[in-house]
Amino acid sequence: MGMLREPLDEIQSCGLPSALEVMGERWSFMILRAAFNGLHHFEEFLGELGIARNILSNRLARLVEHGIMKREHMPDDRRKIEYRLTAKGLDLLPAMLALRQWGEKYGVGVPANPVLCDTRDGQPIAPIAIHAHDGRPLAPVELEWRNRADIGKALHAPEDDAVRPRLNVL
Amino acid sequence: MGMLREPLDEIQSCGLPSALEVMGERWSFMILRAAFNGLHHFEEFLGELGIARNILSNRLARLVEHGIMKREHMPDDRRKIEYRLTAKGLDLLPAMLALRQWGEKYGVGVPANPVLCDTRDGQPIAPIAIHAHDGRPLAPVELEWRNRADIGKALHAPEDDAVRPRLNVL
DNA sequence: GCGATAGGTATTAAGTTGCAACCTGAAACG
């Protein structure tokens, strides 16, 4: 299949376009979720997702090509191929969960099952959130964009709270 | 524009399909990022993203329709329309950041600018990660899928570590 | 060998995207 779309990356210095190059495609996240749920084979994905064979084939190939999954013949049955998440693929778990939790929060009647839990106490994980480098949770008002050059600098007097830039979306 | 695609939701009980219904479309996340960077107007998005007018128009309409952004005439100049993130839109920040951080980690030469920082000390935020309900950070080996019915139950003897299901992707 | 199974490819219709040209209503200008 061709690829004459606008690259979508290099638009600004930000990793988002490069992430979306693979994960922005229709079905990529659904395939990833299925993989996180323990699916490993072509026909399993096919049955679970209700996707067309050719599209699934193409998407798996792209995920493999981008190092998100790896593709291996099974030694005991050489018809079978095993698709498995790589470390790079596993690293997408927070993004996938954040998106899923958002969908659950605002979607219609989606009580979500199964739920990702802490093995230690069997309780569901916390909502994915933003934390400071030292682990403090951060609310939107405590956030601001900074140029790389200004990291760690005192840009505004602490008492001058009203003038602080913050996320300029609030 | 028509909408005869497979719904992509209702496939399983999980919020992901419903999240992807809007955010899975090409450009949606890029528009969101631009909005988080403080852009509010049609022509601003157009210039920043290099997207076609009709597509931008369509995507903004869909974001508004889904309650992610709101659209308001500016009272001082009635030609201008202001697009602004709603609470629902702001709630996508963790998902957007997780995706962006992943792209930065694995993308080619993307040092990312500007960077989201804590107003308190001007330091960049921590990587988006998974935490237990009590705030402890959780590694992949400490995670397992559970049916809603089994939340909080002791499913496996603590000493029987090898048999524990975990993420069955590891 | 022979049917079933796993994982694809090929063909074609339908839907989506991107480009460029055009439209509309509200400022701004003189």
Next chain:
DNA sequence: CGTTTCAGGTTGCAACTTAATACCTATCGC
């Protein structure tokens, strides 16, 4: 107060992507 400019679109069309379905190829179990 007529004309120009600006903001925010819409329309038409060609190119591309997706989906559905049929077909292909290598194992495997018997």
